Structures are given as C-alpha cells and as structure tokens.
Amino acid sequence: MAFDDECDYLFKAVLIGDSAVGKSNLLSRFSRDEFHLDSKPTIGVEFAYRNIKVGEKLIKAQIWDTAGQERFRAITSSYYRGALGALLVYDITRRATFNNLRKWIDELREFGDSDLVIVLVGNKSDLGQKREVAEEEGRELAEREGLCFMETSALENLNVEEAFLQMINQIHEITRKKLLEAKMNEASTPSAGKTILNLDEVSETKQQTNCCLR
Numbered sequence: 001m002a003f004d005d006e007c008d009y010l011f012k013a014v015l016i017g018d019s020a021v022g023k024s025n026l027l028s029r030f031s032r033d034e035f036h037l038d039s040k041p042t043i044g045v046e047f048a049y050r051n052i053k054v055g056e057k058l059i060k061a062q063i064w065d066t067a068g069q070e071r072f073r074a075i076t077s078s079y080y081r082g083a084l085g086a087l088l089v090y091d092i093t094r095r096a097t098f099n100n101l102r103k104w105i106d107e108l109r110e111f112g113d114s115d116l117v118i119v120l121v122g123n124k125s126d127l128g129q130k131r132e133v134a135e136e137e138g139r140e141l142a143e144r145e146g147l148c149f150m151e152t153s154a155l156e157n158l159n160v161e162e163a164f165l166q167m168i169n170q171i172h173e174i175t176r177k178k179l180l181e182a183k184m185n186e187a188s189t190p191s192a193g194k195t196i197l198n199l200d201e202v203s204e205t206k207q208q209t210n211c212c213l214r
C-alpha cells in the first residue's frame with residue numbers, strides 16, 4: 001500500500017489467467033467502461049487506474065494486466081511485487097482455461113503476498129449456450145482454495161464492477177486491520193503513551209467478516 005496527494009490509499013492489484021479469457025476487457029470495462037470485440041493479445045504489461053470511495057476513504061486502484069501467453073509475459077516476480085489483490089480469470093466456454101487454474105494458483109502462492117486477496121472470475125457468462133464449466137464448479141474450487149468467486153461478462157457488463165469492488169473492499173478491510181494492529185502494538189509499548197485507540201474502530205473491524213478473509 002502507498003499514499004499519494006489525491007487519495008488516502010493506493011492499491012496495486014493484478015489480473016491473471018490464460019490468454020483470451022477476457023482480462024484486458026474486464027479491465028477496460030472497469031476503468032473506462034469500454035469493450036473491444038477484436039482486442040489483440042496483451043504484450044508485456046499494461047495498467048489502468050480507477051478511484052473508488054470506500055466509506056470515508058478515497059482509494060486509487062492501480063490494476064496491472066499482463067499477457068496470458070507465456071512468451072509475451074513480463075518477469076513474473078516483479079509483476080506480483082507489492083500487489084494486494086488479484087483477479088484470477090478463466091473463460092466459462094473453454095474448459096482448458098479452468099483446468100489451468102491450478103498452475104495460476106500455484107504461481108500466486110509462490111510470488112504473491114501471503115495476505116493477497118484473490119477473486120476467482122468465470123468470464124463470458126453471456127455465452128451460456130457454449131458453456132463448458134458449470135458455475136458450481138467455479139464456486140466449489142473457490143471454496144476449496146479460500147477464494148471469492150463470481151461469474152462476469154465484460155461484454156454485457158455483468159458483475160464486472162462487483163468483482164473488482166469485492167477485491168478492493170477486501171484489500172481495504174485487511175489494510176485497516178493491519179494498521180489497527182500496528183497501532184495497538186504501538187500503544188502496548190511503554191514509550192507509546194501518546195497513541196489513542198479508537199474503540200469504535202476496533203469493534204467495527206471485528207464485526208466485518210466475509211468470504212475472502214482467511
């Protein structure tokens with residue numbers, strides 16, 4: 001997490017998944033409300049920003065998109081460095097992209113932060129007649145792996161906002177807890193008599209639990 005002048009927090013999040021599952025279109029839909037039927041494979045890394053208000057705080061989400069194709073991918077470790085969230089995307093009309101999720105989850109666990117918030121996304125839900133992966137299969141995998149889950153359509157703009165916001169809200173929640181823990185640690189050291197804890201903030205944090213918090 002970082003800070004800049006215009007916003008309270010700057011979060012980095014990443015998009016991953018096989019080629020042509022719709023990562024770039026999910027990002028363009030979320031950041032600019034655009035969709036491209038003829039989008040070209042991503043080469044290297046691209047990113048986009050969007051400002052979101054969560055409670056009283058203004059969050060700037062910086063979202064990175066890289067190629068699904070191995071030969072076009074940027075160096076993996078730097079792609080994940082500093083990321084607090086990830087949208088892991090497959091295409092509900094191509095089972096191979098679902099079968100490959102194991103590889104992506106292993107990569108996330110290897111290179112990602114231990115607190116990384118991961119939302120599993122089954123994209124192209126508008127193509128129901130070509131479906132090869134049942135919604136239930138996505139949900140079960142997500143439950144087994146402790147991830148959030150959502151089916152989306154970048155084309156029809158279904159659940160796109162929700163998927164990103166779910167990730168951003170979870171990141172915000174985890175960050176708040178960490179800041180609070182740091183404050184409490186500070187308060188419990190003898191030299192930190194000046195730190196005043198806001199007990200409303202503590203109880204509010206305790207009450208908020210949801211599927212992504214592990």
Ligand SMILES: Nc1nc2c(ncn2[C@@H]2O[C@H](COP(=O)(O)OP(=O)(O)OP(=O)(O)O)[C@@H](O)[C@H]2O)c(=O)[nH]1
Nearest residue numbers: 019020021022023024025037041042068153154155
């Ligand atoms: N029907 C439908 N097509 C989609 C949807 N999202 C993306 N597409 C199409 O799928 C193709 C690939 O989309 P991209 O967004 O470029 O996929 P990507 O995952 O970024 O691909 P790489 O850059 O190669 O990793 C394009 O032809 C898009 O128009 C969707 O929700 N529904």
